[in-house]
């Protein structure tokens with residue numbers, strides 16, 4: 001789907017959602033500390049000393065004559081008993097204390113390791129949510145909400161073909177019309193299992209500080225600061241209620257929501273209608289240039305009218321609102337009729353009707369003064385034609401369908417009210433920002449607080465941060481569990497300057513109908529080169545040495561198919577690789593795509609620049625035409641017996657060593673592209689080679705070795721090991737959504753049409769996802785091209801040398 005800005009075309013990218021962590025982290029159980037030496041040892045020492053004293057006394061005071069000589073042994077024995085007991089006691093004490101210290105230290109280290117892991121998960125989760133819903137404009141980088149995150153406001157994104165998020169949300173996406181309103185704190189998606197149980201309460205004094213550390217980890221990492229989103233599709237009508245002294249804040253929030261709708265959704269999918277009083281003309285002027293407010297001709301299914309006739313659904317002031325209301329009413333009536341006739345709601349763009357508050361002085365028409373008997377008619381003709389707007393548009397009959405059946409008709413209403421009594425009765429959700437809330441002192445500890453708790457002192461930024469984060473709004477659902485409210489701790493807002501800048505950048509983008517940009521189902525590889533290859537006159541030597549054909553092209557970047565809008569799909573082994581995975585169920589065009597890759601490389605690069613090592617687990621025919629290609633240094637099929645597989649991997653290892661040695665000597669080597677077809681079957685036949693293969697892949701980049709692993713199914717056991725080693729993924733039709741998720745992290749490849757082989761996704765190394773139609777090489781579609789294709793292949797095959 002593309003959008004045209006003057007002459008430039010913006011292609012909406014397929015989306016890849018960031019992964020949310022789902023791990024379980026277990027807090028270590030506190031160690032059982034060994035007891036200090038028992039009381040019995042004190043008794044032994046005491047008795048020995050007492051005995052010693054008694055002997056001393058007896059021998060000193062009683063005259064027992066010649067037995068006096070016995071005094072020495074008696075005293076020596078008692079003294080050694082006492083000293084022995086004391087030594088035993090001290091040894092036991094030191095040992096116990098040492099063991100205790102070790103256990104406490106070990107527990108502390110375990111807690112630190114857990115903290116590192118939690119820190120990473122915590123960061124990943126915050127980053128993932130923030131990537132999905134970044135703020136619109138400036139934000140406080142120092143705030144713990146954004147600290148350490150790699151996030152930039154939507155206004156700073158490039159509004160070009162490289163922008164992955166502009167108009168990226170589609171009606172089938174879970175976040176279609178889910179808009180952020182600020183920041184909330186909620187439980188993390190990962191789980192922290194606390195096994196300390198009862199023991200944690202009665203921890204010995206020696207473990208108290210570790211116990212507090214564990215507790216602070218729970219407090220800091222069990223919850224995350226993430227964007228708080230509301231669902232305009234499911235929860236319409238949605239009211240923002242701001243008492244008159246906070247109405248400016250409420251309107252800024254409304255602006256923020258509408259601007260995000262315009263940024264994330266294409267005008268093809270979402271149309272915006274603004275109904276605002278004249279007093280707010282400046283506040284809503286920016287919407288009069290965004291493409292989403294262009295009126296469209298309903299009969300043309302959303303196709304915008306030619307520029308010259310375009311009018312805006314941006315009604316500011318009572319007269320304009322009264323003109324717009326019948327248009328809304330007609331459109332809703334039409335949708336209701338079509339729906340009753342069995343048409344799908346998905347065929348129309350979603351309508352978002354934004355209604356500002358109409359209760360300021362002069363926001364509504366003044367009541368008509370009683371006319372004198374001979375009144376002169378008012379000069380403005382519209383004053384004759386239209387009835388007067390004497391109440392908020394929300395209470396006009398034209399809006400009744402939007403408020404009562406909006407969900408069925410694909411319409412959402414977002415309104416601003418100065419009190420709850422003004423909300424539409426059918427409201428599903430309201431955001432209450434009328435209360436002035438003091439900053440919450442009871443917020444759970446943040447990550448920084450753990451650090452500062454450990455240091456027992458608060459930093460200045462932390463204090464600032466606490467002040468910044470206060471409950472600023474409550475989000476009440478009026479349908480499910482109306483009692484509970486979600487708390488918005490930092491409310492989003494958008495300044496007029498930011499809104500104007502966004503509107504100006506969106507202004508000249510136009511939606512082009514999807515139907516004009518169908519994808520091709522047959523693509524001839526020879527047409528993807530620039531200039532296209534003329535197979536009748538094809539001479540490999542001329543092309544390989546033609547600077548025009550080669551120089552602008554980065555090394556190892558070659559065409560493999562066409563994307564939407566006939567844009568060439570390149571695979572870049574340097575940027576996307578080095579290694580890749582190709583998955584496609586039988587009949588999806590996997591072998592054909594492998595052949596396309598080989599031939600595309602062979603067309604572009606000399607055998608002295610690129611070599612191939614082609615391996616097939618089965619005795620497949622796919623590689624056979626390439627066996628004698630000058631680039632092919634190895635061609636192995638039927639590598640199926642465990643011995644053959646081991647031999648092959650050993651051979652790869654030897655080749656890696658050889659290349660390493662040659663590269664050390666400063667030699668330049670051709671890049672070696674290794675393609676292994678049916679590799680999961682191969683690994684299943686001989687699992688022991690997987691580690692060696694992965695080791696070789698790990699070194700591969702430095703050694704100019706590029707591995708492409710192809711299989712029909714991503715077998716979990718094998719793919720989970722391989723995943724870290726492959727950077728780009730090619731995914732043709734998969735047999736199940738689970739298989740598709742294994743490869744692409746989304747289920748889309750399972751929904752690719754079985755009738756169009758060669759249709760697939762390329763997930764680039766930088767996570768960009770492209771839908772493409774693979775080019776064919778085996779069957780040129782025009783009969784007389786067949787002969788020249790054969791001739792072209794023959795000319796390649798008959799070259800007199802092999803690249804080594």
Ligand SMILES: Nc1ncnc2c1ncn2[C@@H]1O[C@H](COP(=O)(O)OP(=O)(O)OP(=O)(O)O)[C@@H](O)[C@H]1O
Nearest residue numbers: 584585586587588589590591592757758774775776
């Ligand atoms: N890019 C393509 N464009 C149009 N048709 C294609 C394309 N790729 C394959 N096909 C058609 O689909 C058929 C099956 O293709 P291919 O043999 O490559 O499938 P495969 O996935 O390798 O299946 P298997 O694993 O059973 O060999 C081909 O004979 C061809 O007719």
